[in-house]
Every structure is written in C-alpha cells, then in structure tokens.
Amino acid sequence: MVSLLDVINVGLFAAALRMATPIAFAALGGIFSERVGIINIGLEGIMLTSAFTGVTVSYYTGNPWLGVLAAIAVGGLLGFFHAVLTVKFAGDQIISGTGINIFAMGFTAYMSQIIWGSRGASENVTGIKVVTIPLLRQVPVLGAILGKHSPLVYIMLAVTVISYIILFKTPLGLRIRAVGEHPTAAETAGIDVYRIKYLCVTLSGMLTGLGGSFLSLGHLNLFAFGMTGGRGFIAMAAMIFGKWTPFGAFGASLLFGFADALQMRLQAMGLLPSQIILTIPYLLTVAVLAGVVGRARPPSDYKPYVKE
Amino acid sequence: MTKKSDTASSADAGAGGKFLVLSPGLSMIGTQLVAILMAFIVGAIILKMTGYSPLEAYGAMLRGAFGDVYGIGQTFTQATPIIFTALAFLFAFKSGLFNIGAEGQFLVGALAAALVGISFNGLPAFLHVPLALLAGALAGGLWGFIPALLKTKFGAHEVITTMMLSYVALYLTGYMVNYPFKAPGWVAQTVPIAPSAELPRILPPTQLSASIFVAGLLTIGIQYVLRKTAFGFEIRATGLNPNAAQNAGIDVDRRLILALVVSGAIAGLGGSGEILGVHRRFIEAFSPGYGWDGLAVALVGGNNPYGALLAAVLFGALRSGGMVMTRATGVPLDIIFLLRALVILFVAAPTLIRSLLRRGGLRW
Numbered sequence: 172m173v174s175l176l177d178v179i180n181v182g183l184f185a186a187a188l189r190m191a192t193p194i195a196f197a198a199l200g201g202i203f204s205e206r207v208g209i210i211n212i213g214l215e216g217i218m219l220t221s222a223f224t225g226v227t228v229s230y231y232t233g234n235p236w237l238g239v240l241a242a243i244a245v246g247g248l249l250g251f252f253h254a255v256l257t258v259k260f261a262g263d264q265i266i267s268g269t270g271i272n273i274f275a276m277g278f279t280a281y282m283s284q285i286i287w288g289s290r291g292a293s294e295n296v297t298g299i300k301v302v303t304i305p306l307l308r309q310v311p312v313l314g315a316i317l318g319k320h321s322p323l324v325y326i327m328l329a330v331t332v333i334s335y336i337i338l339f340k341t342p343l344g345l346r347i348r349a350v351g352e353h354p355t356a357a358e359t360a361g362i363d364v365y366r367i368k369y370l371c372v373t374l375s376g377m378l379t380g381l382g383g384s385f386l387s388l389g390h391l392n393l394f395a396f397g398m399t400g401g402r403g404f405i406a407m408a409a410m411i412f413g414k415w416t417p418f419g420a421f422g423a424s425l426l427f428g429f430a431d432a433l434q435m436r437l438q439a440m441g442l443l444p445s446q447i448i449l450t451i452p453y454l455l456t457v458a459v460l461a462g463v464v465g466r467a468r469p470p471s472d473y474k475p476y477v478k479e
Numbered sequence: 480m481t482k483k484s485d486t487a488s489s490a491d492a493g494a495g496g497k498f499l500v501l502s503p504g505l506s507m508i509g510t511q512l513v514a515i516l517m518a519f520i521v522g523a524i525i526l527k528m529t530g531y532s533p534l535e536a537y538g539a540m541l542r543g544a545f546g547d548v549y550g551i552g553q554t555f556t557q558a559t560p561i562i563f564t565a566l567a568f569l570f571a572f573k574s575g576l577f578n579i580g581a582e583g584q585f586l587v588g589a590l591a592a593a594l595v596g597i598s599f600n601g602l603p604a605f606l607h608v609p610l611a612l613l614a615g616a617l618a619g620g621l622w623g624f625i626p627a628l629l630k631t632k633f634g635a636h637e638v639i640t641t642m643m644l645s646y647v648a649l650y651l652t653g654y655m656v657n658y659p660f661k662a663p664g665w666v667a668q669t670v671p672i673a674p675s676a677e678l679p680r681i682l683p684p685t686q687l688s689a690s691i692f693v694a695g696l697l698t699i700g701i702q703y704v705l706r707k708t709a710f711g712f713e714i715r716a717t718g719l720n721p722n723a724a725q726n727a728g729i730d731v732d733r734r735l736i737l738a739l740v741v742s743g744a745i746a747g748l749g750g751s752g753e754i755l756g757v758h759r760r761f762i763e764a765f766s767p768g769y770g771w772d773g774l775a776v777a778l779v780g781g782n783n784p785y786g787a788l789l790a791a792v793l794f795g796a797l798r799s800g801g802m803v804m805t806r807a808t809g810v811p812l813d814i815i816f817l818l819r820a821l822v823i824l825f826v827a828a829p830t831l832i833r834s835l836l837r838r839g840g841l842r843w
Contacts, residue, residue, distance in 0.1 A: 212638055262828030265577050265638060266778060270823035273771055277816030284811040285529050404642045411636070446654035453643040457625075460635035 191428025196382030212268030215403025246380020543803025552685025558795025563749025564773025580641025582770025588747020596672025619747015688756025
C-alpha cells in the first residue's frame with residue numbers, strides 16, 4: 172500500500188513551484204493585457220509558439236539562452252499583432268486571440284515537420300541548466316523546495332515582484348490602470364491610450380513567451396505537439412482567481428502548479444488510469460472559476476477605445 | 480462581432496463616382512472573400528519560404544477536392560461534421576456566448592451514440608438510428624449545460640470552461656475506450672456498432688453518409704428558429720444587448736443556458752453522425768479538430784447558417800484536397816490548419832480588410 176507521504180512530500184512542493192512557473196508567467200502577461208482593457212485569449216497559442224521558437228533556436232545555435240530571448244521576442248511579436256488587430260483595427264478580442272491559438276497549433280506542427288520531419292516531437296536540444304542557491308539549499312524543508320531550480324523559476328519570482336511594483340507603485344502603473352478603467356479620462360489627462368495599450372499587450376506576449384520557453388527549455392528540453400496542454404487558459408483562470416494582481420495570480424498559479432505536479436506523480440504511481448488523472452488540472456480550473464471566484468470584478472469593460 | 484460594415488458605406492455614397500458602393504450584405508460577403516483570399520496569399524508566402532511551390536500545392540489541393548467524383552464525395556464527407564460544429568458555434572454566438580468547446584461536445588456526443596449503437600441488438604433501424612442520434616445530442620447538450628450553468632450562476636467565463644471541458648471530454652472518452660468499452664486488440668476503440676444503427680453511405684466508395692442530410696435539415700431548421708420563432712428572437716436579443724433584453728422581460732440567464740445546451744447538442748449530433756455514418760465505432764480522439772474548423776467556418780460564414788454551409792464546403796475541400804496535396808507534393812498537411820487560422824485572423828478585423836481595400840481604391 173502506498174502511503175500518503177510517498178505522494179505529498181517536499182519533492183512535490185518543489186515540483187509544484189516548477190509547474191507553476193509557465194502558468195505564472197502567462198498569468199502575469201494576462202494581467203498586463205487585461206489591465207489595459209484587452210482580453211488575451213491567445214496566451215495559449217503564444218506560449219506554444221514561444222516554446223517551439225525556444226527549442227528551434229537552441230537546436231540551431233546550441234545556446235538555450237538565445238532560445239529564451241527568441242521565445243520572448245516571438246511572444247512579444249504575437250502580442251503586438253494582437254494589439255494591432257484589437258486596438259488599431261478594433262477587431263474582436265476573443266476572435267483575434269482564438270485565431271492566434273489556432274495559428275500556433277498549425278504553425279508549430281507545420282514547422283516541426285519541416286525542421287525535424289516529425290509532427291509529434293522535436294529532437295532533444297540543450298536546455299537551461301538547473302542552478303543551486305548555496306545557502307538557501309542548506310535550510311531544512313525550505314531549501315529542498317526553493318533551493319534548486321531552473322533560473323527561469325527565480326526569474327518568474329522576480330518578475331512577479333517587479334510586476335507588482337510597476338502596476339501599483341509607479342506612475343506608469345497608474346497610467347496602465349487608468350487606461351483600462353477609464354480610457355476617456357486617461358486620454359483627457361494626457362495619457363496616450365493607444366501607446367499604453369500597445370506596450371502592455373506586447374509585454375503580455377513577452378511574459379507569456381518566457382513561460383513557453385520554460386516549458387520547452389527549462390523542463391523537457393524538447394518541443395512536443397500541443398505541449399502547453401491548455402496552460403494558457405489555466406493562466407487566465409489564475410489571473411481571475413488572483414483578482415488581476417501579480418501576487419494573487421502567483422498564488423493561484425501555485426495552486427494549479429500543485430495540481431499539475433500531483434497529477435504527474437499520481438500517473439507515475441499507476442494507481443488510477445492516466446486518463447482519469449489527467450483531467451485533474453482541468454477540473455480544478457473549472458471548479459476554481461465557478462466556486463471561489465464568485466463575482467470577481469474585472470479591471471476594465473474591455474470595450475475598444477476609439478479616439479475622439 | 481461588430482458589423483461596422485452595415486453603416487460605413489452610405490456616408491460616402493454621394494462623394495463622387497470613383498468609389499464602388501455596395502449594399503451592406505454584399506459588402507459583408509466581399510469582406511469575407513477578401514479575408515479568405517488574404518489567408519491563401521499569406522499561406523502561399525509560407526509555402527514559398529519553406530521550399531514548396533504554392534501553385535503546385537494549391538493546384539493539387541484543388542484537383543484533390545473537386546477533380547473527380549471521389550474527391551467531391553470526400554470533400555462533402557469532410558464538410559459534414561464541420562457543418563454541425565459551425566452551427567453549434569453560431570447558435571451560442573447569437574446569444575453572445577463564445578463556445579470554443581465544440582470539440583469536446585462533439586466527442587461526448589460521438590461516444591454516447593456509439594454506446595447506444597453497440598448496446599442494442601435487434602432494434603429496427605428506424606428506431607435504432609434516431610435513438611443513437613438522440614443520445615449523442617443529449618450527451619453534447621449536457622456538455623454544454625455545465626459551462627452554461629457555471630456562467631449564469633457563478634460568472635465563470637465560458638471561453639475558459641468550455642475549453643477546459645474539451646480536455647476533460649478528450650480524456651474521459653479516452654478512458655472509456657481504453658478500459659470499460661475497449662474492443663479486443665491494441666487499438667483504443669469500441670467494437671463496431673450494430674448494423675441497425677448505421678447511417679447509410681450515399682456515394683460509395685467515398686465515406687459520404689446520410690449524416691449530410693441531417694446537417695442540411697438542421698441548417699434550415701436553425702435558420703428558421705433564429706429568424707422566425709420567438710425563441711430565436713429572444714436568443715438574438717440576448718446576444719445583441721443583454722440588459723435591454725432583460726428589461727424587455729426576457730429571462731436572459733435562461734436563454735443563455737438554452738443557447739449553450741442547444742449548441743452542445745448540435746455538436747453532439749455531429750459527432751454521432753460521424754460514428755453512425757463514417758467510422759461505425761468510437762475510436763480514441765478521432766476528431767482531427769472539427770470543432771476548430773466549425774469556429775472558423777461560422778465566422779467566415781458571417782454567422783449565418785447558409786453562409787456557414789458554404790464555408791463548410793470550403794473547409795471540407797481544404798481537408799480532402801489537403802490530404803491529396805500531402806501525398807502528391809509532400810507539403811505537410813498542417814498547412815491547412817495554418818490557412819484556417821489565417822482566415823480567422825483576417826475575419827477578426829473587418830476594418831483591416833476594409834482599409835486594405837481602400838488602399839486598393841475601393842470604398843467599402
């Protein structure tokens with residue numbers, strides 16, 4: 172008989188933080204986008220395209236960090252594209268985002284076949300090496316959970332704090348929030364609404380791209396078809412659960428990361444059919460959206476802003 | 480989707496003869512056609528950049544899809560499920576809901592139909608087929624009811640919940656055919672359905688089945704319900720302005736729930752048709768993305784059932800012609816999924832298309 176302690180131990184919490192990382196990056200991206208009044212359903216597709224880009228660049232250059240940079244750039248590009256469609260051309264935000272998601276599926280599968288001759292998965296590439304934080308690693312329990320991770324995990328923690336500071340402690344953050352809450356008033360106060368929107372939606376793509384690069388270069392060291400597995404949507408749930416704040420979204424991402432880690436561990440133990448276990452993160456996401464969130468108030472009405 | 484095209488054209492009508500002025504309906508069709516054309520142009524650029532000849536690829540696609548009777552039959556075979564998923568998306572969209580989970584509703588409907596198909600023996604076909612279709616519609620409807628309830632009772636956004644439930648449907652149906660209902664052998668599938676549950680094939684050797692008649696009738700039915708019945712009016716009123724609808728005495732939440740249940744049922748019916756007419760058993764994850772095709776088709780079809788019917792044939796042709804193209808030229812089949820996405824992206828921004836046309840000297 173397997174005891175509970177075999178499942179729930181410090182290793183599980185370390186894995187939870189690891190699996191929370193791509194979700195948290197995308198959730199932070201989602202926050203920047205929604206704070207300026209643009210829903211970014213395309214997080215999933217941006218993450219997938221960036222995961223692919225990261226692996227491709229690492230495959231050709233042997234340098235995974237160049238892959239991460241390329242993933243950020245491509246994420247930013249897709250974010251910018253979403254902004255052009257929805258801000259400049261006042262296109263429907265949901266349709267544009269869905270288009271990005273479907274584009275990502277087709278593009279990555281097509282290019283995988285061109286590059287590796289296989290739709291399923293790429294070859295193994297050089298990934299990002301795990302680092303150990305010397306002093307922290309020695310601390311009991313905490314060291315086992317926090318002390319040894321991919322650098323991208325620590326970058327995620329830093330980005331969470333920085334996002335909070337930008338959004339709530341700087342004049343830029345005040346402008347960002349004003350643009351989402353009341354664009355007309357913001358424009359009257361001399362804020363260039365379109366510029367802030369472009370900036371934040373592009374940033375949203377860049378952050379999500381970082382999350383994608385973690386999936387492919389910080390976790391598996393390869394690209395697999397559909398490897399994001401709905402994490403972009405889960406990130407949106409994390410953003411809502413976290414009430415559109417960086418720390419809230421980070422906490423929610425930890426919860427989803429925990430479900431993901433638990434799911435993997437249960438699968439490895441083979442107690443239940445894998446198909447049943449695989450539904451856990453998705454059911455949790457639905458439950459969280461339905462139950463805990465209740466009537467979460469979004470930071471904007473997401474209407475396209477048309478200059479007078 | 481905001482249809483600014485309806486209002487934009489009249490203001491410039493008198494400004495001088497050099498601009499082509501079109502009626503709103505024609506303008507809409509024109510915008511959609513340009514969106515499709517743009518998608519194919521960008522697709523050609525991608526083909527060229529990855530070392531293929533766009534002309535050869537598109538040529539092979541066209542020949543494969545319409546070159547002979549077999550090709551045409553396969554085009555309509557592929558179009559059939561897409562008509563269902565497009566109508567499913569469209570019906571929910573009319574009420575203002577964005578159901579991106581048709582793929583999951585399609586799968587649970589298909590499984591339910593398959594289970595009814597294998598569970599009864601000795602039923603006459605005129606009972607067995609409708610029973611299996613009904614089971615599929617009910618299962619799909621249930622899969623639409625869950626997110627509808629979560630939306631109206633708890634405010635959970637349907638875009639996320641329908642997507643999540645699609646994953647759940649994929650894994651749950653996978654579980655069912657890997658464990659309780661697995662046929663002997665190594666493939667994750669059920670045993671074949673009873674012959675009495677089969678929808679007849681109407682153009683052998685193609686797989687075109689009588690499911691296409693169901694799709695056609697449903698298209699007419701949906702158009703009728705939306706345009707001619709009080710229920711359809713209330714659905715549209717809810718979608719256009721929920722607050723005004725509520726003030727006018729329409730129970731908006733109820734209409735939203737019904738719209739998503741009907742939407743799911745339509746997708747489930749489509750899945751059932753695939754099982755009873757084409758595959759004759761449930762195979763794990765057998766849908767190659769018909770749910771996503773449906774979304775694109777509904778948008779390209781201007782959210783009109785007949786428009787969707789036409790666009791579904793185009794997307795069916797992409798699939799059937801795409802397979803021929805892959806065999807003949809070696810171009811990966813995924814190019815057609817790229818084209819699908821490009822069409823959606825161009826349709827997403829009608830003002831983008833209009834500004835492109837304006838640069839070409841046409842006032843839209």
